[in-house]
Amino acid sequence: MKRHVDGVTCGGCALSAAGATAAPLLWLSMSRTQRHLGGGFENEGMDLSVLFTELPFVLLGGAFLPLLVLTLLARLTGRRRPRED
Structure with a gap:
């Protein structure tokens, strides 16, 4: 059986990688995260x-949310894979 790699598949992988990279960067730039990671005076209130607890969910959400959106858009636009017999 031959595997067919098309633009949607490659686009999904690229979006997943971009989301998994961008989500933690956005999470680290939020004031709430900075406060937990040492934004207090002399490390007061530092909560590692x-x-x-949050970082694994941020990574998973960043990786899977763009992939889910791309999948839904591909289904809604009627893009179908060619059937291989």
């Missing part, structure tokens, strides 16, 4: 548990 956000790295274990």
Whole structure:
């Protein structure tokens, strides 16, 4: 069986990689995250548990949300894969 790689597949992978890179950068730039990661005076209020609780969800959301949107758009626009017999 031959695998067919098309533009939608490559676009989905590229969007997933871009989302997985951009989401943590956006998360790190938020004031709430900066406050937890040492934005207080002399490390007061530093809470490193956000790295274990929030960061995995940010990474997963950043990777899968663009892929989900691309999949829904491909389905709604009627893009169908050619059937291989």
